Amino acid sequence: MHGTKTYLSETATRLKPSxxxxFFDLAASMEGVISLGVGEPDFITSWSVREACILSLEQGYTSYTxxxxxxELRQEIAAYLSRKFQVQYAPETEIIVTVGASQALDLALRTIVNQGDEVIVxxxxxxxxxxxVELAGGVPVPLETRGADEFKIQPExxxxxxxxRTKALMxxxxxxxxxxxxxxEELEAIARIVKKHDLLVISDEIYAELTxxxxxxxxxxxxxxxxxxxxxxxxxxxxxxxxxRLGFAAAxxxxxxxMLKIHQYTMMCAPTMAQYAAIEALKHGEQDVEEMKKSYRRRRNYFVQSLNELGLRCHLPGGAFYAFPSIQSTGLTSEQFAEQLLLEERVAVVPGNVFGASGEGYIRCSYASSLEQLQEAIKRMRRFLSRL
Known part of the structure; x- marks a missing residue:
């Protein structure tokens, strides 16, 4: 930098990279890796949804929304939330379409956080x-959950x-x-504390369909x-x-x-053709979601049982597509386990400590892979563990 002036934001400079x-970049540079690392479905988007996008392009719907x-999309989101989860929102004033749920989280935090406000994570x-939270000027306060409680929040x-200084709970x-x-009942216990201490809640329900x-x-x-x-x-x-890259917030x-004001200045609107696709997903996509869910459930049951048989203790996850087994019995740290497993057996998992201190001693494995790949991953993990 020139002279004594530094041009970079202190907050942004302090952030650790993901x-x-x-691990994903390391795995991508190697041959024959089975990746259980990335939090992404292994299904491609339903054909009818892709077709709705193509049609919107053919009809020339390429300007801002x-x-x-x-x-129409906000109306479909409102109808969907009412039908599936019994929550009511006015599409005109209480729903915003965002560039992924990630942008919705960013907008939510920037909207409610003042400098120095604490947000419980x-x-x-x-x-x-x-x-x-830090980019919004707040202070993230970790609330550590325990494997012994299946990582459930204890209200106390x-x-x-x-x-x-506590403003909100994520x-x-x-x-x-x-x-x-x-x-x-667990959510009701949390709600009593939220009310008692006059807090806000940012509820990330991106995996709600997958329970x-x-x-x-x-x-x-x-x-x-x-x-x-x-x-x-x-x-x-x-x-x-x-x-x-399509998400939404309702509040x-x-x-x-x-939130909409910040969105106007930073993003303008979410991609138009993706919005037309999402209308189709909400109108006619629920059967496809059910099919995916059945497949994930089968894989979850196989994979979690197999992990436990390998001696890697793992609770049965009720949703999403992740298993979070304990690797404490190996005597390795999460980072050591993940790195050695990748280098020796070409299986990519994510070390638990990247998700906070209470994730140390665990690894995250995504079972959004074919059953054949999961079986091969278990075989390689068995080999790896037998050598330890």
Missing amino acids: GIRR ANAGLL VEPSFVSYGPL QIESVITS LCSPNNPTGTVLHK YDEPYTSFPAIEDMRERTILVSGFSKGFAMTGW PSTILQV
Whole structure:
């Protein structure tokens, strides 16, 4: 840099690069790797959804949409949330279409966080939560969950980290990386604390479609929580539309209209053709989602049982497509285990510590791979463990 002036933002400079990327990049440079690393469906987007996108292009729908997104899409999102999760939002004023759920999270935090506000981040957590809080000027406060509790939040833990600066709680159920799903009673216990301490909740429900053992409960459906919640979701996981970069947020209009202002200045609108595709996904895509879900459930059952048979203790995840087994019995750290497994047996997994301190001693394995690949991965892991 010239002289004594530094041109870079201190906040941005302090951010650590994503730990997931490092392993993914390493795996990509090697031959014959089975990757259980990336959080992405192995299905391609349904043909009818792709066709709706192609049709929109052929008809020349290539200009901007309204900042908040196509009204027809917002109406379909509202209908879908009401039908599937029993939560009601006004499409005109309470729903915004975003560039992936990631942008919705960013907008939510920038909308509610003042400099120095604390946001409780339940860990292990998706790698972007803490950095997004920091970029919004806030302070992420980790709330560590334990494998012994199947990584479920204990309400008394929340109270132990609340201070006068606490503004919000970030929830993710089904959880990335643990696959843990919070049931209605567990959400109600959290809601009582949220109300008592006058907090807001950012509820990341991107995996809501992918729950396997019981109906899903959306956080704003809990009594008195709709007015305190920013619901974030999207099309990437449930509808296998990761590359389309389309998400949404739903919130009371007082919050949502401020999110919309930031969105106007930073993004204008989400891609037009992706929005037309999403309308089709919501109207006619639920059968395809069910088929994917059945396939994931079969793979989950096989993979988690196999991990336990290998001696890598793993709870049965209720949702998403991740297993989060303990590797503590090996005596290796998460990083050592993941690196050696990749170099020796060409299986890529993500070390648990990248998701927060409480993820140390675990690895994240995505079972969004074919059954044949999962079987081969288990075979290689068995070989690796027998040598340790």
